[in-house]
Amino acid sequence: MDKQQLASTVNKVLDEMRQRPIPIGISSRHIHLAAADYARLFPAQPIQPKKALLQPGQYAAEQTVTLVGPKGRLNNVRLLGPLRQTSQVEISRTDARILGIAAPLRMSGNLQGTPGIRLISPFAELELSGGTIVAQRHIHMSPLDALILRVSHGDSVAVAIEGSDRRLIFDNVAVRVAPDMRLEMHIDTDEANAAGADAAQAWATLVTKP
Amino acid sequence: MDKQQLASTVNKVLDEMRQRPIPIGISSRHIHLAAADYARLFPAQPIQPKKALLQPGQYAAEQTVTLVGPKGRLNNVRLLGPLRQTSQVEISRTDARILGIAAPLRMSGNLQGTPGIRLISPFAELELSGGTIVAQRHIHMSPLDALILRVSHGDSVAVAIEGSDRRLIFDNVAVRVAPDMRLEMHIDTDEANAAGADAAQAWATLVTKP
Numbered sequence A, B: 001m002d003k004q005q006l007a008s009t010v011n012k013v014l015d016e017m018r019q020r021p022i023p024i025g026i027s028s029r030h031i032h033l034a035a036a037d038y039a040r041l042f043p044a045q046p047i048q049p050k051k052a053l054l055q056p057g058q059y060a061a062e063q064t065v066t067l068v069g070p071k072g073r074l075n076n077v078r079l080l081g082p083l084r085q086t087s088q089v090e091i092s093r094t095d096a097r098i099l100g101i102a103a104p105l106r107m108s109g110n111l112q113g114t115p116g117i118r119l120i121s122p123f124a125e126l127e128l129s130g131g132t133i134v135a136q137r138h139i140h141m142s143p144l145d146a147l148i149l150r151v152s153h154g155d156s157v158a159v160a161i162e163g164s165d166r167r168l169i170f171d172n173v174a175v176r177v178a179p180d181m182r183l184e185m186h187i188d189t190d191e192a193n194a195a196g197a198d199a200a201q202a203w204a205t206l207v208t209k210p
Helices: A003-019 A035-041 A093-099 A143-149 A189-195 B003-018 B035-041 B093-099 B143-149 B189-195
Strands: A024-027 A030-032 A049-052 A059-068 A073-081 A088-090 A117-120 A125-128 A132-135 A138-141 A156-162 A168-177 A184-188 A203-207 B024-027 B030-032 B049-052 B059-068 B073-081 B088-090 B117-120 B125-128 B132-135 B138-141 B156-162 B168-177 B184-188 B203-207
Touching (some): A024 A189, A030 A059, A035 A125, A059 A093, A073 A093, A093 A189, A093 B189, A132 A184, A138 A143, A168 A189, A184 A189, A189 B093, A189 B189, B003 B143, B035 B125, B059 B093, B073 B093, B138 B143, B143 B168, B168 B189, B184 B189
Parallel strands (some): A024 A184, A030 A073, A138 A168, B088 B132, B138 B168
Antiparallel strands (some): A030 A088, A049 A059, A156 A203, A168 B168, B030 B088, B059 B073, B138 B184, B156 B203
């Protein structure tokens, strides 16, 4: 195989890889906890993994809490592990309305000026002074995925959700590149409902702009 | 003004009208009732308009019911008037999950094979044998609007929701043309949340395909 043939073959493989559907992860309301907040809510109990998530090392824990806002509460809200530097509560706009909390649209970790919320475990209560957000939709990927898809960390891309009567194109989807991350688009339950993304035959694909 | 100048001026006006934002109407869960079902739930009481809707003659009524499904219930669900030939319950996917009712995505009035639901008023209860749907997103318009926008009744179009961090393009939006209808796009609360369409600065516009 000469150089030109090789380049052509590699390009064909890359083109095919670019067509792969992007797996869709639907995020229900959940919380992340800092170690001190965890210790207060679940004293003397290690965090207990219940189910591994697609992203390596991340898991849904056995532990759940109740979220309490000025207008309502939501029970059985799952803790995701492992523990983090800062506690963070991720809810949908629907949830925000039920709780009566004006949670802004933010990327995970960008918590400055976000509203607080009350957490209740079977053992204790805790008032967070901030950290309540609606998560901005985003795609996790490895540096290799980014190379194949021709995008960079911090890019904003458009993604089509195909395969249902509610097909649509999400604009302003954040690209998050990190070593060891798996290719996965994260949307919340409102977005999944609007796109019919929970249908078995639904799939996501990057929209290349003209 | 000669004929050519006139045509050019008319085309400019039409182009400008085509750029007008399409008003967005966000439909919360609601019901329509047939006269017999209304009489059973609200005996000897006339339907009472509370607030006019944008579409001529249509209104939110004072009357509300509770929706009951196998898994949950939703209170204070608004009746829209006037009364219709057939009762119909329009809920979001979020609502469908709360109620435990597998409501399919349908255009209003296309109710064959749709699941039933229990309605409770302050006076009576009623089991509908069908009519529970998630409404397909659609745009109401007059024949003149259709002429200006170059679409026809029954078309499926793409509509961009602009002006928020959650901007997106809804594909498969049904075009509904009828005399006396006002230009208005109807989406449900899941779709509005996913698109940030409740933001004051949000607006909708037809996407013309290349």
